[in-house]
Amino acid sequence: MTYVVTEACIKCKYMDCVEVCPVDCFYEGDNMVVINPNECIDCGVCEPECPAEAILPDTESGLEKWLELNASLSATWPNITVKGATPPDADEHKGEEGKFDKYFTDQPGNS
Numbered sequence: 711m712t713y714v715v716t717e718a719c720i721k722c723k724y725m726d727c728v729e730v731c732p733v734d735c736f737y738e739g740d741n742m743v744v745i746n747p748n749e750c751i752d753c754g755v756c757e758p759e760c761p762a763e764a765i766l767p768d769t770e771s772g773l774e775k776w777l778e779l780n781a782s783l784s785a786t787w788p789n790i791t792v793k794g795a796t797p798p799d800a801d802e803h804k805g806e807e808g809k810f811d812k813y814f815t816d817q818p819g820n821s
């Protein structure tokens with residue numbers, strides 16, 4: 711089991727999660743973060759820290775695509791352990807539908 715970051719993170723990127731992870735297993739993309747499933751120790755500490763409710767345990771159904779994306783993207787994106795600047799329009803995208811199709815990018819982050 712692992713925790714995974716899902717679509718709700720796209721364009722929000724509040725990054726409250728990255729500072730609480732005891733094993734520093736978050737990786738940064740251009741407009742979201744992901745968790746490395748091989749490094750996550752399933753402690754669950756990050757889940758309630760996310761104001762967008764984007765972090766879910768992979769025991770929930772329908773998360774196969776996101777588990778694969780977290781695994782593949784964390785292999786290429788840079789590690790992030792300190793909260794960076796939240797995008798000024800983050801709140802506008804909170805809870806928005808269809809963010810993967812509209813905004814997803816596999817470009818690495820640089821905060």
Ligand code: SF4
Pocket residue numbers: 715718719720722723724725726727728742743759760761762763764765
């Ligand atoms: S706190 Fe939530 S929305 Fe923000 S970067 Fe972490 S997973 Fe994404």
Ligand code: SF4
Pocket residue numbers: 713730731732733734735736745749750751752753754755756757
């Ligand atoms: S569940 Fe724990 S180990 Fe896994 S990403 Fe969240 S804080 Fe890190």
